[in-house]
Amino acid sequence: MKNQSSATAVPAIAVTARHPAGSGTVLAVLGVVAFSLTFPATAWGLEGFGPWSLVAVRSVLAALLAGGALLALRVAPPARRHWAGLAVVAAGVVVGFPLLTTLALQTSTTSHAAVVVGLLPLTTALLSAPRTGIRPSRTFWAAALAGAGAVVTFTVLQSGGALTTADLYLFGALLVCAAGYTEGGRLARVMPGWQVIGWALVLCLPLTVPAAAVALAHEPVTLTAHGVAGLLWVAAGSQFLGLVVWYRGMAAIGIPRASQLQLAQPLLTLVWSVLLLGEHLTPAAPLTAAAVLVCIAVTQRARG
Structure with missing residues:
Protein backbone atom coordinates (compact mmCIF):
# COMPACT_ATOMS: atom_id res chain seq x y z
CA MET A 1 0.00 0.00 0.00
CA LYS A 2 1.38 3.44 -0.96
CA ASN A 3 2.20 6.03 1.63
CA GLN A 4 -0.87 8.20 2.14
CA SER A 5 1.03 11.49 2.32
CA SER A 6 2.60 10.92 -1.06
CA ALA A 7 -0.70 9.86 -2.57
CA THR A 8 -2.41 13.02 -1.41
CA ALA A 9 0.35 15.37 -2.44
CA VAL A 10 -0.67 18.24 -4.69
CA PRO A 11 -1.09 16.90 -8.23
CA ALA A 12 -0.94 20.21 -10.07
CA ILE A 13 2.06 22.02 -8.60
CA ALA A 14 5.47 20.51 -7.91
CA VAL A 15 7.35 21.07 -4.68
CA THR A 16 9.24 24.33 -4.97
CA ALA A 17 12.64 22.94 -4.07
CA ARG A 18 12.79 21.28 -7.49
CA HIS A 19 12.80 24.60 -9.30
CA PRO A 20 16.20 25.69 -10.69
CA ALA A 21 17.98 28.62 -9.06
CA GLY A 22 17.37 30.88 -12.07
CA SER A 23 13.60 30.58 -11.95
CA GLY A 24 13.74 30.81 -8.15
CA THR A 25 15.46 34.18 -8.41
CA VAL A 26 12.83 35.42 -10.87
CA LEU A 27 10.04 34.31 -8.55
CA ALA A 28 11.68 35.99 -5.56
CA VAL A 29 12.10 39.21 -7.56
CA LEU A 30 8.41 39.15 -8.51
CA GLY A 31 7.60 38.81 -4.82
CA VAL A 32 9.77 41.83 -4.01
CA VAL A 33 8.00 43.90 -6.68
CA ALA A 34 4.62 42.91 -5.26
CA PHE A 35 5.72 43.74 -1.71
CA SER A 36 7.16 47.11 -2.79
CA LEU A 37 3.62 48.25 -3.56
CA THR A 38 2.29 47.28 -0.13
CA PHE A 39 2.97 50.51 1.74
CA PRO A 40 1.62 52.84 -1.00
CA ALA A 41 -1.42 50.56 -1.39
CA THR A 42 -1.93 50.59 2.38
CA ALA A 43 -1.79 54.39 2.35
CA TRP A 44 -4.48 54.35 -0.33
CA GLY A 45 -6.54 51.84 1.63
CA LEU A 46 -6.44 54.03 4.73
CA GLU A 47 -8.20 56.75 2.71
CA GLY A 48 -11.35 54.62 2.71
CA PHE A 49 -11.02 52.23 5.66
CA GLY A 50 -9.95 52.33 9.28
CA PRO A 51 -6.70 50.51 10.15
CA TRP A 52 -8.36 47.55 11.86
CA SER A 53 -10.94 47.18 9.09
CA LEU A 54 -8.27 47.31 6.39
CA VAL A 55 -6.15 44.62 8.02
CA ALA A 56 -9.03 42.28 8.83
CA VAL A 57 -10.83 42.62 5.49
CA ARG A 58 -7.63 42.17 3.46
CA SER A 59 -6.92 38.93 5.32
CA VAL A 60 -10.46 37.64 4.77
CA LEU A 61 -10.37 38.44 1.05
CA ALA A 62 -6.96 36.82 0.64
CA ALA A 63 -8.16 33.75 2.57
CA LEU A 64 -11.16 33.43 0.24
CA LEU A 65 -8.81 33.44 -2.76
CA ALA A 66 -6.51 30.90 -1.13
CA GLY A 67 -9.33 28.72 0.15
CA GLY A 68 -10.96 28.69 -3.27
CA ALA A 69 -7.73 27.53 -4.87
CA LEU A 70 -7.23 24.83 -2.23
CA LEU A 71 -10.78 23.55 -2.72
CA ALA A 72 -10.64 23.69 -6.51
CA LEU A 73 -7.46 21.60 -6.58
CA ARG A 74 -8.71 19.32 -3.78
CA VAL A 75 -5.57 19.85 -1.76
CA ALA A 76 -5.34 17.64 1.31
CA PRO A 77 -4.65 19.37 4.64
CA PRO A 78 -0.98 19.52 5.68
CA ALA A 79 0.49 16.90 7.96
CA ARG A 80 0.08 17.57 11.66
CA ARG A 81 3.80 18.29 12.06
CA HIS A 82 3.50 21.32 9.75
CA TRP A 83 0.70 23.15 11.56
CA ALA A 84 2.99 24.74 14.17
CA GLY A 85 5.09 26.24 11.38
CA LEU A 86 1.97 27.44 9.58
CA ALA A 87 0.84 29.14 12.80
CA VAL A 88 4.13 31.07 12.87
CA VAL A 89 3.59 32.12 9.24
CA ALA A 90 0.03 33.18 10.07
CA ALA A 91 1.09 35.18 13.12
CA GLY A 92 3.95 36.86 11.27
CA VAL A 93 2.84 37.64 7.72
CA VAL A 94 -0.96 37.32 7.85
CA VAL A 95 -1.68 39.18 11.10
CA GLY A 96 1.41 40.72 12.69
CA PHE A 97 3.16 42.54 9.86
CA PRO A 98 0.02 43.91 8.15
CA LEU A 99 -1.47 45.10 11.45
CA LEU A 100 1.67 46.74 12.85
CA THR A 101 2.66 48.47 9.61
CA THR A 102 -0.89 49.70 8.99
CA LEU A 103 -1.01 51.20 12.46
CA ALA A 104 2.39 52.79 11.83
CA LEU A 105 1.34 54.27 8.49
CA GLN A 106 -1.37 56.30 10.19
CA THR A 107 1.34 58.67 11.42
CA SER A 108 4.40 57.67 9.37
CA THR A 109 5.26 58.29 5.73
CA THR A 110 5.93 55.37 3.43
CA SER A 111 9.58 56.39 3.13
CA HIS A 112 10.02 56.22 6.90
CA ALA A 113 8.22 52.88 7.04
CA ALA A 114 10.66 51.56 4.45
CA VAL A 115 13.19 51.32 7.31
CA VAL A 116 11.43 48.08 8.23
CA VAL A 117 11.97 46.62 4.77
CA GLY A 118 15.57 47.80 4.76
CA LEU A 119 16.29 45.82 7.92
CA LEU A 120 14.13 42.81 7.02
CA PRO A 121 16.66 40.93 4.83
CA LEU A 122 19.32 40.99 7.53
CA THR A 123 16.84 40.04 10.27
CA THR A 124 15.48 37.18 8.15
CA ALA A 125 18.99 35.87 7.50
CA LEU A 126 19.80 36.06 11.21
CA LEU A 127 16.68 34.16 12.24
CA SER A 128 16.95 31.59 9.46
CA ALA A 129 20.55 30.58 10.20
CA PRO A 130 19.84 28.65 13.44
CA ARG A 131 16.41 27.48 12.22
CA THR A 132 17.55 25.99 8.92
CA GLY A 133 21.18 25.14 9.72
CA ILE A 134 22.44 27.33 6.84
CA ARG A 135 25.70 29.15 7.58
CA PRO A 136 26.35 31.92 5.04
CA SER A 137 29.94 33.01 4.41
CA ARG A 138 31.63 36.06 5.92
CA THR A 139 31.46 37.77 2.55
CA PHE A 140 27.72 37.25 2.54
CA TRP A 141 27.33 38.80 5.99
CA ALA A 142 29.59 41.73 5.17
CA ALA A 143 27.62 42.54 2.03
CA ALA A 144 24.29 42.06 3.82
CA LEU A 145 25.31 44.43 6.62
CA ALA A 146 26.59 47.00 4.14
CA GLY A 147 23.39 46.84 2.11
CA ALA A 148 21.17 47.07 5.16
CA GLY A 149 23.23 49.99 6.46
CA ALA A 150 22.90 51.85 3.16
CA VAL A 151 19.14 51.33 3.05
CA VAL A 152 18.59 52.29 6.69
CA THR A 153 20.73 55.43 6.34
CA PHE A 154 18.89 56.48 3.23
CA THR A 155 15.40 55.89 4.58
CA VAL A 156 16.14 57.60 7.91
CA LEU A 157 17.52 60.64 6.08
CA GLN A 158 14.45 60.63 3.84
CA SER A 159 12.23 60.92 6.91
CA GLY A 160 14.28 63.72 8.40
CA GLY A 161 16.05 61.52 10.92
CA ALA A 162 13.25 61.85 13.46
CA LEU A 163 11.97 58.84 15.38
CA THR A 164 8.25 58.64 16.01
CA THR A 165 5.96 56.49 18.12
CA ALA A 166 5.29 54.53 14.92
CA ASP A 167 8.81 53.09 15.17
CA LEU A 168 7.69 50.68 17.89
CA TYR A 169 5.12 49.28 15.48
CA LEU A 170 7.68 49.14 12.67
CA PHE A 171 10.35 47.29 14.61
CA GLY A 172 7.77 44.89 15.99
CA ALA A 173 6.61 44.26 12.43
CA LEU A 174 10.21 43.61 11.40
CA LEU A 175 10.65 40.82 13.94
CA VAL A 176 7.34 39.01 13.35
CA ARG A 189 10.79 23.07 0.77
CA VAL A 190 8.29 20.34 1.63
CA MET A 191 5.07 21.76 0.15
CA PRO A 192 4.29 24.22 -2.66
CA GLY A 193 4.77 27.82 -1.59
CA TRP A 194 1.23 28.84 -2.47
CA GLN A 195 -0.07 26.22 -0.06
CA VAL A 196 2.09 27.61 2.75
CA ILE A 197 0.47 31.03 2.62
CA GLY A 198 -2.89 29.52 1.59
CA TRP A 199 -3.21 27.36 4.68
CA ALA A 200 -1.85 30.16 6.89
CA LEU A 201 -4.60 32.47 5.61
CA VAL A 202 -7.28 29.84 6.08
CA LEU A 203 -5.96 29.14 9.58
CA CYS A 204 -6.63 32.78 10.49
CA LEU A 205 -10.26 32.86 9.29
CA PRO A 206 -11.77 32.13 12.75
CA LEU A 207 -9.97 35.26 13.93
CA THR A 208 -10.17 37.56 10.91
CA VAL A 209 -13.88 37.09 10.04
CA PRO A 210 -15.22 38.25 13.43
CA ALA A 211 -12.50 40.91 13.58
CA ALA A 212 -13.63 42.27 10.21
CA ALA A 213 -17.26 42.34 11.33
CA VAL A 214 -16.44 44.22 14.54
CA ALA A 215 -14.04 46.65 12.86
CA LEU A 216 -16.42 47.51 10.03
CA ALA A 217 -19.17 48.17 12.58
CA HIS A 218 -17.03 50.60 14.58
CA GLU A 219 -14.84 52.31 11.98
CA PRO A 220 -16.18 54.62 9.24
CA VAL A 221 -15.90 53.36 5.65
CA THR A 222 -15.67 55.61 2.60
CA LEU A 223 -15.67 53.75 -0.71
CA THR A 224 -13.23 55.81 -2.78
CA ALA A 225 -11.35 54.60 -5.85
CA HIS A 226 -8.05 54.77 -3.98
CA GLY A 227 -9.46 53.03 -0.92
CA VAL A 228 -10.90 50.11 -2.87
CA ALA A 229 -7.83 49.77 -5.12
CA GLY A 230 -5.53 49.80 -2.11
CA LEU A 231 -7.61 47.16 -0.32
CA LEU A 232 -7.72 44.88 -3.37
CA TRP A 233 -3.97 45.11 -3.92
CA VAL A 234 -2.94 44.40 -0.32
CA ALA A 235 -5.39 41.48 -0.25
CA ALA A 236 -4.68 39.83 -3.61
CA GLY A 237 -1.23 41.13 -4.51
CA SER A 238 0.61 41.54 -1.22
CA GLN A 239 -1.16 39.05 1.03
CA PHE A 240 -1.55 36.12 -1.39
CA LEU A 241 -0.01 36.24 -4.86
CA GLY A 242 3.14 38.05 -3.74
CA LEU A 243 3.74 35.55 -0.95
CA VAL A 244 3.06 32.64 -3.32
CA VAL A 245 5.94 33.55 -5.64
CA TRP A 246 8.10 34.72 -2.72
CA TYR A 247 7.95 31.40 -0.87
CA ARG A 248 8.51 29.46 -4.09
CA GLY A 249 11.56 31.60 -4.78
CA MET A 250 12.93 31.16 -1.24
CA ALA A 251 12.58 27.40 -1.52
CA ALA A 252 14.56 27.37 -4.76
CA ILE A 253 17.48 29.69 -3.93
CA GLY A 254 17.54 29.56 -0.13
CA ILE A 255 16.24 31.93 2.53
CA PRO A 256 19.43 34.04 3.02
CA ARG A 257 19.91 34.77 -0.68
CA ALA A 258 16.25 35.46 -1.32
CA SER A 259 16.07 37.77 1.68
CA GLN A 260 18.90 39.91 0.32
CA LEU A 261 16.91 40.61 -2.85
CA GLN A 262 14.60 42.58 -0.57
CA LEU A 263 17.33 45.19 -0.17
CA ALA A 264 15.91 46.71 -3.36
CA GLN A 265 12.38 46.83 -1.96
CA PRO A 266 12.61 50.17 -0.08
CA LEU A 267 13.91 51.87 -3.19
CA LEU A 268 11.09 50.44 -5.28
CA THR A 269 8.64 51.54 -2.60
CA LEU A 270 10.01 55.08 -2.83
CA VAL A 271 9.53 55.04 -6.60
CA TRP A 272 5.91 53.96 -6.19
CA SER A 273 5.48 56.60 -3.48
CA VAL A 274 6.52 59.29 -5.96
CA LEU A 275 4.30 57.97 -8.74
CA LEU A 276 1.24 57.07 -6.64
CA LEU A 277 1.41 59.32 -3.57
CA GLY A 278 3.26 62.37 -4.89
CA GLU A 279 6.15 62.12 -2.41
CA HIS A 280 9.53 63.64 -3.36
CA LEU A 281 12.93 61.94 -3.38
CA THR A 282 16.33 63.45 -2.62
CA PRO A 283 19.35 63.21 -4.97
CA ALA A 284 20.72 60.47 -2.69
CA ALA A 285 18.29 57.94 -4.19
CA PRO A 286 20.36 56.89 -7.25
CA LEU A 287 23.54 56.65 -5.17
CA THR A 288 21.83 54.41 -2.64
CA ALA A 289 20.33 52.35 -5.44
CA ALA A 290 23.78 51.73 -6.92
CA ALA A 291 25.20 50.72 -3.53
CA VAL A 292 22.30 48.35 -2.88
CA LEU A 293 22.62 46.70 -6.29
CA VAL A 294 26.32 46.03 -5.63
CA CYS A 295 25.47 44.44 -2.27
CA ILE A 296 22.79 42.29 -3.88
CA ALA A 297 25.26 41.09 -6.52
CA VAL A 298 27.77 40.12 -3.81
CA THR A 299 25.25 38.27 -1.66
CA GLN A 300 23.93 36.34 -4.67
CA ARG A 301 27.46 35.17 -5.53
CA ALA A 302 28.65 34.43 -2.01
CA ARG A 303 28.74 30.76 -1.02
CA GLY A 304 27.54 29.42 2.31
Whole structure:
Protein backbone atom coordinates (compact mmCIF):
# COMPACT_ATOMS: atom_id res chain seq x y z
CA MET A 1 0.00 0.00 0.00
CA LYS A 2 1.38 3.44 -0.96
CA ASN A 3 2.20 6.03 1.63
CA GLN A 4 -0.87 8.20 2.14
CA SER A 5 1.03 11.49 2.32
CA SER A 6 2.60 10.92 -1.06
CA ALA A 7 -0.70 9.86 -2.57
CA THR A 8 -2.41 13.02 -1.41
CA ALA A 9 0.35 15.37 -2.44
CA VAL A 10 -0.67 18.24 -4.69
CA PRO A 11 -1.09 16.90 -8.23
CA ALA A 12 -0.94 20.21 -10.07
CA ILE A 13 2.06 22.02 -8.60
CA ALA A 14 5.47 20.51 -7.91
CA VAL A 15 7.35 21.07 -4.68
CA THR A 16 9.24 24.33 -4.97
CA ALA A 17 12.64 22.94 -4.07
CA ARG A 18 12.79 21.28 -7.49
CA HIS A 19 12.80 24.60 -9.30
CA PRO A 20 16.20 25.69 -10.69
CA ALA A 21 17.98 28.62 -9.06
CA GLY A 22 17.37 30.88 -12.07
CA SER A 23 13.60 30.58 -11.95
CA GLY A 24 13.74 30.81 -8.15
CA THR A 25 15.46 34.18 -8.41
CA VAL A 26 12.83 35.42 -10.87
CA LEU A 27 10.04 34.31 -8.55
CA ALA A 28 11.68 35.99 -5.56
CA VAL A 29 12.10 39.21 -7.56
CA LEU A 30 8.41 39.15 -8.51
CA GLY A 31 7.60 38.81 -4.82
CA VAL A 32 9.77 41.83 -4.01
CA VAL A 33 8.00 43.90 -6.68
CA ALA A 34 4.62 42.91 -5.26
CA PHE A 35 5.72 43.74 -1.71
CA SER A 36 7.16 47.11 -2.79
CA LEU A 37 3.62 48.25 -3.56
CA THR A 38 2.29 47.28 -0.13
CA PHE A 39 2.97 50.51 1.74
CA PRO A 40 1.62 52.84 -1.00
CA ALA A 41 -1.42 50.56 -1.39
CA THR A 42 -1.93 50.59 2.38
CA ALA A 43 -1.79 54.39 2.35
CA TRP A 44 -4.48 54.35 -0.33
CA GLY A 45 -6.54 51.84 1.63
CA LEU A 46 -6.44 54.03 4.73
CA GLU A 47 -8.20 56.75 2.71
CA GLY A 48 -11.35 54.62 2.71
CA PHE A 49 -11.02 52.23 5.66
CA GLY A 50 -9.95 52.33 9.28
CA PRO A 51 -6.70 50.51 10.15
CA TRP A 52 -8.36 47.55 11.86
CA SER A 53 -10.94 47.18 9.09
CA LEU A 54 -8.27 47.31 6.39
CA VAL A 55 -6.15 44.62 8.02
CA ALA A 56 -9.03 42.28 8.83
CA VAL A 57 -10.83 42.62 5.49
CA ARG A 58 -7.63 42.17 3.46
CA SER A 59 -6.92 38.93 5.32
CA VAL A 60 -10.46 37.64 4.77
CA LEU A 61 -10.37 38.44 1.05
CA ALA A 62 -6.96 36.82 0.64
CA ALA A 63 -8.16 33.75 2.57
CA LEU A 64 -11.16 33.43 0.24
CA LEU A 65 -8.81 33.44 -2.76
CA ALA A 66 -6.51 30.90 -1.13
CA GLY A 67 -9.33 28.72 0.15
CA GLY A 68 -10.96 28.69 -3.27
CA ALA A 69 -7.73 27.53 -4.87
CA LEU A 70 -7.23 24.83 -2.23
CA LEU A 71 -10.78 23.55 -2.72
CA ALA A 72 -10.64 23.69 -6.51
CA LEU A 73 -7.46 21.60 -6.58
CA ARG A 74 -8.71 19.32 -3.78
CA VAL A 75 -5.57 19.85 -1.76
CA ALA A 76 -5.34 17.64 1.31
CA PRO A 77 -4.65 19.37 4.64
CA PRO A 78 -0.98 19.52 5.68
CA ALA A 79 0.49 16.90 7.96
CA ARG A 80 0.08 17.57 11.66
CA ARG A 81 3.80 18.29 12.06
CA HIS A 82 3.50 21.32 9.75
CA TRP A 83 0.70 23.15 11.56
CA ALA A 84 2.99 24.74 14.17
CA GLY A 85 5.09 26.24 11.38
CA LEU A 86 1.97 27.44 9.58
CA ALA A 87 0.84 29.14 12.80
CA VAL A 88 4.13 31.07 12.87
CA VAL A 89 3.59 32.12 9.24
CA ALA A 90 0.03 33.18 10.07
CA ALA A 91 1.09 35.18 13.12
CA GLY A 92 3.95 36.86 11.27
CA VAL A 93 2.84 37.64 7.72
CA VAL A 94 -0.96 37.32 7.85
CA VAL A 95 -1.68 39.18 11.10
CA GLY A 96 1.41 40.72 12.69
CA PHE A 97 3.16 42.54 9.86
CA PRO A 98 0.02 43.91 8.15
CA LEU A 99 -1.47 45.10 11.45
CA LEU A 100 1.67 46.74 12.85
CA THR A 101 2.66 48.47 9.61
CA THR A 102 -0.89 49.70 8.99
CA LEU A 103 -1.01 51.20 12.46
CA ALA A 104 2.39 52.79 11.83
CA LEU A 105 1.34 54.27 8.49
CA GLN A 106 -1.37 56.30 10.19
CA THR A 107 1.34 58.67 11.42
CA SER A 108 4.40 57.67 9.37
CA THR A 109 5.26 58.29 5.73
CA THR A 110 5.93 55.37 3.43
CA SER A 111 9.58 56.39 3.13
CA HIS A 112 10.02 56.22 6.90
CA ALA A 113 8.22 52.88 7.04
CA ALA A 114 10.66 51.56 4.45
CA VAL A 115 13.19 51.32 7.31
CA VAL A 116 11.43 48.08 8.23
CA VAL A 117 11.97 46.62 4.77
CA GLY A 118 15.57 47.80 4.76
CA LEU A 119 16.29 45.82 7.92
CA LEU A 120 14.13 42.81 7.02
CA PRO A 121 16.66 40.93 4.83
CA LEU A 122 19.32 40.99 7.53
CA THR A 123 16.84 40.04 10.27
CA THR A 124 15.48 37.18 8.15
CA ALA A 125 18.99 35.87 7.50
CA LEU A 126 19.80 36.06 11.21
CA LEU A 127 16.68 34.16 12.24
CA SER A 128 16.95 31.59 9.46
CA ALA A 129 20.55 30.58 10.20
CA PRO A 130 19.84 28.65 13.44
CA ARG A 131 16.41 27.48 12.22
CA THR A 132 17.55 25.99 8.92
CA GLY A 133 21.18 25.14 9.72
CA ILE A 134 22.44 27.33 6.84
CA ARG A 135 25.70 29.15 7.58
CA PRO A 136 26.35 31.92 5.04
CA SER A 137 29.94 33.01 4.41
CA ARG A 138 31.63 36.06 5.92
CA THR A 139 31.46 37.77 2.55
CA PHE A 140 27.72 37.25 2.54
CA TRP A 141 27.33 38.80 5.99
CA ALA A 142 29.59 41.73 5.17
CA ALA A 143 27.62 42.54 2.03
CA ALA A 144 24.29 42.06 3.82
CA LEU A 145 25.31 44.43 6.62
CA ALA A 146 26.59 47.00 4.14
CA GLY A 147 23.39 46.84 2.11
CA ALA A 148 21.17 47.07 5.16
CA GLY A 149 23.23 49.99 6.46
CA ALA A 150 22.90 51.85 3.16
CA VAL A 151 19.14 51.33 3.05
CA VAL A 152 18.59 52.29 6.69
CA THR A 153 20.73 55.43 6.34
CA PHE A 154 18.89 56.48 3.23
CA THR A 155 15.40 55.89 4.58
CA VAL A 156 16.14 57.60 7.91
CA LEU A 157 17.52 60.64 6.08
CA GLN A 158 14.45 60.63 3.84
CA SER A 159 12.23 60.92 6.91
CA GLY A 160 14.28 63.72 8.40
CA GLY A 161 16.05 61.52 10.92
CA ALA A 162 13.25 61.85 13.46
CA LEU A 163 11.97 58.84 15.38
CA THR A 164 8.25 58.64 16.01
CA THR A 165 5.96 56.49 18.12
CA ALA A 166 5.29 54.53 14.92
CA ASP A 167 8.81 53.09 15.17
CA LEU A 168 7.69 50.68 17.89
CA TYR A 169 5.12 49.28 15.48
CA LEU A 170 7.68 49.14 12.67
CA PHE A 171 10.35 47.29 14.61
CA GLY A 172 7.77 44.89 15.99
CA ALA A 173 6.61 44.26 12.43
CA LEU A 174 10.21 43.61 11.40
CA LEU A 175 10.65 40.82 13.94
CA VAL A 176 7.34 39.01 13.35
CA CYS A 177 7.67 39.21 9.56
CA ALA A 178 11.22 37.83 9.62
CA ALA A 179 9.99 34.90 11.71
CA GLY A 180 7.13 34.30 9.27
CA TYR A 181 9.46 34.45 6.27
CA THR A 182 11.92 32.04 7.88
CA GLU A 183 9.28 29.45 8.76
CA GLY A 184 7.49 29.90 5.44
CA GLY A 185 10.69 29.42 3.47
CA ARG A 186 11.43 26.24 5.41
CA LEU A 187 7.92 24.85 4.81
CA ALA A 188 8.11 25.74 1.12
CA ARG A 189 10.79 23.07 0.77
CA VAL A 190 8.29 20.34 1.63
CA MET A 191 5.07 21.76 0.15
CA PRO A 192 4.29 24.22 -2.66
CA GLY A 193 4.77 27.82 -1.59
CA TRP A 194 1.23 28.84 -2.47
CA GLN A 195 -0.07 26.22 -0.06
CA VAL A 196 2.09 27.61 2.75
CA ILE A 197 0.47 31.03 2.62
CA GLY A 198 -2.89 29.52 1.59
CA TRP A 199 -3.21 27.36 4.68
CA ALA A 200 -1.85 30.16 6.89
CA LEU A 201 -4.60 32.47 5.61
CA VAL A 202 -7.28 29.84 6.08
CA LEU A 203 -5.96 29.14 9.58
CA CYS A 204 -6.63 32.78 10.49
CA LEU A 205 -10.26 32.86 9.29
CA PRO A 206 -11.77 32.13 12.75
CA LEU A 207 -9.97 35.26 13.93
CA THR A 208 -10.17 37.56 10.91
CA VAL A 209 -13.88 37.09 10.04
CA PRO A 210 -15.22 38.25 13.43
CA ALA A 211 -12.50 40.91 13.58
CA ALA A 212 -13.63 42.27 10.21
CA ALA A 213 -17.26 42.34 11.33
CA VAL A 214 -16.44 44.22 14.54
CA ALA A 215 -14.04 46.65 12.86
CA LEU A 216 -16.42 47.51 10.03
CA ALA A 217 -19.17 48.17 12.58
CA HIS A 218 -17.03 50.60 14.58
CA GLU A 219 -14.84 52.31 11.98
CA PRO A 220 -16.18 54.62 9.24
CA VAL A 221 -15.90 53.36 5.65
CA THR A 222 -15.67 55.61 2.60
CA LEU A 223 -15.67 53.75 -0.71
CA THR A 224 -13.23 55.81 -2.78
CA ALA A 225 -11.35 54.60 -5.85
CA HIS A 226 -8.05 54.77 -3.98
CA GLY A 227 -9.46 53.03 -0.92
CA VAL A 228 -10.90 50.11 -2.87
CA ALA A 229 -7.83 49.77 -5.12
CA GLY A 230 -5.53 49.80 -2.11
CA LEU A 231 -7.61 47.16 -0.32
CA LEU A 232 -7.72 44.88 -3.37
CA TRP A 233 -3.97 45.11 -3.92
CA VAL A 234 -2.94 44.40 -0.32
CA ALA A 235 -5.39 41.48 -0.25
CA ALA A 236 -4.68 39.83 -3.61
CA GLY A 237 -1.23 41.13 -4.51
CA SER A 238 0.61 41.54 -1.22
CA GLN A 239 -1.16 39.05 1.03
CA PHE A 240 -1.55 36.12 -1.39
CA LEU A 241 -0.01 36.24 -4.86
CA GLY A 242 3.14 38.05 -3.74
CA LEU A 243 3.74 35.55 -0.95
CA VAL A 244 3.06 32.64 -3.32
CA VAL A 245 5.94 33.55 -5.64
CA TRP A 246 8.10 34.72 -2.72
CA TYR A 247 7.95 31.40 -0.87
CA ARG A 248 8.51 29.46 -4.09
CA GLY A 249 11.56 31.60 -4.78
CA MET A 250 12.93 31.16 -1.24
CA ALA A 251 12.58 27.40 -1.52
CA ALA A 252 14.56 27.37 -4.76
CA ILE A 253 17.48 29.69 -3.93
CA GLY A 254 17.54 29.56 -0.13
CA ILE A 255 16.24 31.93 2.53
CA PRO A 256 19.43 34.04 3.02
CA ARG A 257 19.91 34.77 -0.68
CA ALA A 258 16.25 35.46 -1.32
CA SER A 259 16.07 37.77 1.68
CA GLN A 260 18.90 39.91 0.32
CA LEU A 261 16.91 40.61 -2.85
CA GLN A 262 14.60 42.58 -0.57
CA LEU A 263 17.33 45.19 -0.17
CA ALA A 264 15.91 46.71 -3.36
CA GLN A 265 12.38 46.83 -1.96
CA PRO A 266 12.61 50.17 -0.08
CA LEU A 267 13.91 51.87 -3.19
CA LEU A 268 11.09 50.44 -5.28
CA THR A 269 8.64 51.54 -2.60
CA LEU A 270 10.01 55.08 -2.83
CA VAL A 271 9.53 55.04 -6.60
CA TRP A 272 5.91 53.96 -6.19
CA SER A 273 5.48 56.60 -3.48
CA VAL A 274 6.52 59.29 -5.96
CA LEU A 275 4.30 57.97 -8.74
CA LEU A 276 1.24 57.07 -6.64
CA LEU A 277 1.41 59.32 -3.57
CA GLY A 278 3.26 62.37 -4.89
CA GLU A 279 6.15 62.12 -2.41
CA HIS A 280 9.53 63.64 -3.36
CA LEU A 281 12.93 61.94 -3.38
CA THR A 282 16.33 63.45 -2.62
CA PRO A 283 19.35 63.21 -4.97
CA ALA A 284 20.72 60.47 -2.69
CA ALA A 285 18.29 57.94 -4.19
CA PRO A 286 20.36 56.89 -7.25
CA LEU A 287 23.54 56.65 -5.17
CA THR A 288 21.83 54.41 -2.64
CA ALA A 289 20.33 52.35 -5.44
CA ALA A 290 23.78 51.73 -6.92
CA ALA A 291 25.20 50.72 -3.53
CA VAL A 292 22.30 48.35 -2.88
CA LEU A 293 22.62 46.70 -6.29
CA VAL A 294 26.32 46.03 -5.63
CA CYS A 295 25.47 44.44 -2.27
CA ILE A 296 22.79 42.29 -3.88
CA ALA A 297 25.26 41.09 -6.52
CA VAL A 298 27.77 40.12 -3.81
CA THR A 299 25.25 38.27 -1.66
CA GLN A 300 23.93 36.34 -4.67
CA ARG A 301 27.46 35.17 -5.53
CA ALA A 302 28.65 34.43 -2.01
CA ARG A 303 28.74 30.76 -1.02
CA GLY A 304 27.54 29.42 2.31
